[in-house]
Amino acid sequence: MHDIRAIRETPGAFDAALSRRGLAPVSSEILAIDEARRAKIQAAETAQAEANRAAKEIGAAKARGDDAAFERLRAEVADKKAAIARLNDEAKAEDARLTELLLGLPNLPDDSIPDGDDEDDNVELRRTGSPRNFSFTPKEHYEIPAARGGLDFETAATLSGSRFVVLKGAMARLHRALAQFMLDVHTEEHGLTEMITPVLVREEMMYGTGQLPKFGEDSYQTTNGWWLIPTSEVTLTNVVHGKLLEAEALPIRMASHTQCFRSEAGSAGRDTSGMLRQHQFEKVEMVSITRPEDSAAEHERMTRQAEAILDKLGLPYRTVVLCTGDLGAGMRKTHDIEVWLPGQDRYREISSVSVAGDYQARRMNARYRDEDGKPRFVHTLNGSGLAVGRTLIAVLENGQQDDGSVELPEALYRYLGGRTRVTADGVLA
Template sequence: MHDIRIIRDNSEGFDAALGRRGLPAVAQSIVAIDERRKSAIASLQVLQEKRNALSKEVGQAKAARDEERAQALMAEVASLKEAMQEAEEAQKAAIAELDEVLAALPNTPLAEVPDGPDESANVVHHVFGTRREFDFAPRQHFELGEELRQMDFETAAKLSGSRFVVLKGHLARLERAIGQFMLDIHTQHNGYTEVNPPLLVHDDTMFGTAQLPKFRDDQFAVSDDKWLIPTAEVPLTNLVREIILPEGELPLRFAALTPCFRREAGAAGRDTRGMLRQHQFTKVELVSITTPETSRDEHERLLSCAEAVLKALDLHYRVVTLCTGDMGFASQKTYDIEVWLPGQQAYREISSCSVCGDFQARRMNARYRPDDEKTFGKGARFVHTLNGSGTAVGRALIAVMETWQNGDGSVTVPDALRSYMGGIERIEAIS
C-alpha cells in the first residue's frame, strides 16, 4: 500500500516509478479522489460546527423562555442532519475508492533494479559451482522417479487431478529429509525462529501480504473468509500485524516448513509434466522484519541464507536480479536463485528473495517505536518486511535427483542428507 502523502508531494516521481513497471500515470487521478475525501471531511466539519452552534443557541433560547425561537432553531438543526449524512456518505465513498485504487497498485522498484518487460531482461548477479559432466544422457526427474517406481503421477491424478504427485519409499523420505535439513540450517545456524503457523488464514491476512485482492484467482478459497496459504510468507509476515514493536526487538527472523497451495491459474500449458509446478508443494519460507535503515543489508543476508542450503547440497546455481517487469507485486527488489537441472538442461527458479520496504507493513499496520526519538521523533514508524524461499523443497528434490543421478537410474544421496536418511547412500528402484 502506498502513502497518499508521497503521491501528493511527488506525483511525477510516483508515476515515473510505476512507469518502470509498465503502468500508466495514475497520480493525478488518485490525488483527485483524495481531494474529494478531504472536501467531504471539510464539509462535514463545517456542518458539525454549525450544528453545535445552533444547539448552543437552542439552549440559550430555552433559558430565555423564547420557545418560538427555540423551535425554529431545533428545526434548523434537524435540517442539517440530511446534509451531514450526505457528507458522511461522500467521505466514506471517497475513502473506499481511494483504498481500492491504492490496494491495486504494485510496489515501486528501487533505483538499482534493472528495467525490462519480462524475464529476458533479468541480470545475472553471480554463479556458484559448475555444471556436472555426465557420461550418459541425464534424465528428467519424472523419468527417474517413475523408473524408480517411487513417483506416481497417474495415481495422484485419480485422487486429485492434474498437478499433484504421490511420492513413495525413499523419494518420499528424501523430500522430508530435504525439508528438515533446510529448517535445521536456518534455525540452528542462521538465527531464524522456527514457527509452525496456520495453513488457513482470513481475508485480512491475505490482504496484508498483498495476495488479495489482485491475485484472488491464484488462491484456493475454502470458505467465505478462509484461504489455504500459497506460501508461509502470509502467516509469518502477519505475525506483526497491528503491533507496535520496540526497536530493540528488531530484526525479527522467522522460518517455517509448510505445505503451500496455489491454483497456478496463469500457468496453463506450462510445466505440465513432473513436479516443477504443482497445486500442492512444500517450502521452507524465511521472513524478516526490520527497520528501514537495515532492510537493504537484511536482503543480502537473506539471500546468503538461502544460498547456504544449495551450497551444502553442492548444487550448481546462479543468482539473478529480477527486472521491473518480472518482479512480484509487493517487491521493491528481488533476487531469484535458479538451480541448474541437468535433465532439462536449464536453470529453474528454486528461491525468490525480496525486500518489500513498508509496502506490506502499511497494509498490516505493522510499526515499531524508534529508540532514537531525537532523529525520528516520538511517533511509531512502519517496519520493513522481507521474504524468501529457503528453499522450495520439491524443486530441491528435483535438483538433487537430476544432479546426482547415475547411469543405472539410481540417485546418490548427497552427504549432507545422509544422516536424515538413516545412512542411506543411494536410492534404487523398488523391486
C-alpha cells in the same frame, strides 16, 4: 499499499516509478479522490461546529422566550445533523474508493533494479558451482530409474487430478530429509525462529501480504471463506498484523515448513510433466521484519541464507536480480536463485528472496516505535529457503548415474540413517 502523503508531495515521482512497471499515470485520479474525501471531511467538521453553535443558542432563545428564534435554531440543528451524516457517508465512500485504488496498485520498484519487459531482461549477479559433465545424456527427474517408482503421478491423478504427486518409499524419505535439513540449517546456523503456522487464513491476511484483491485466482478459497496459503509468507508476515512493536524487538527472523497451495492460474501448458509445478507443494519459507534502514542489508543476508542450502547440497546455481517486468506486484526488489537442472539443460528458479519495504506493513498496519518514540511502519522481507519439491528434483537430476541410481549429497546422510544413494530399483542404500 502506498503512502497517500508521499503521493501528494511527489505525484510525478510516483507516476514515474509505476511507469517502470508499464503502468499509466494514476496520481491525478488518486489525488482527485483524496481531495474530494478531504473536502467532505472538512465540510462535515464545519457543519458540526455550526450545529454546536446553534445548539448553544437554542437554550438562550428559550430562556428569553424568543419562540421564533428557538424554532429556527432547532430546525437549523436538525438540518446540520442531516448534512453531517450525509457528508460523513460521502467521505466514507470516497475513502473506500481511494483504498480500493491503492490496494490494487503494485509496489514501487527499487531504484537499483534494472528496467525490462520479462525474465529475459533479468541481470545475473553471480554463478556458483559448475554443472557436472555427464558421460551420458542426463534424464529429467521423473525419467530416472531410481525415482520412477517413488513418484506416482497416476495415483495422484486418480485422487486429485493433474499437477499432484504421491511420493513413496525413498522419494518420500528424501523429501522429508530435505525439509528437515533446511530447517536445521536455518534455525541452528542462521538464527531463524522456527514456526508452525496454519495453512488456512482469514481473508484480511491475504490482503495484508498483497495476494488480494488482484490475485485471488491464483489461490484457493474454502466455502466458509478461509483461504489456503500459497506460501507461509502469508502467515509469517502477518504475525505482526496490527501490532506496534518496540524497536528492540527487531529484527524478527522466522522460518516455517508448510504445505502450500496454488491454482497455477495462467500457467496452462507449462511444466506439465513431473513435479516442477504443482497445485500442492511444500516449502521452507523465511520471513524477516526489520527497521526500514536495515532492510537492504537483510535482503542480502536472506539471499545468502537461501544460497547456503544449495552450497551445502553441492548444487550449481545462479543468482539474478529481477527486472521491472518480472518483478512480483508486492515487491520492491527480488533476487531469484536458479538451480541447474541437467535433465532440462537449464537453470530453474528454486527460490525468490524479496524485500517489500513498507508496502505490506501499511496494509497490515504493522509498526514499531523508533528511537524518538514515533510510530513507523516496519519493512517486511520473505524468501524460499527452499522449495522442497524443486530441491528434490535438483538432487535427483544432478546426482543421477549411468546405471539409473542417484548419488545423494553428503549433507543429507545423517537424515537418511547413513544411506548415501538411491539404487536403480528405488531403494535407499
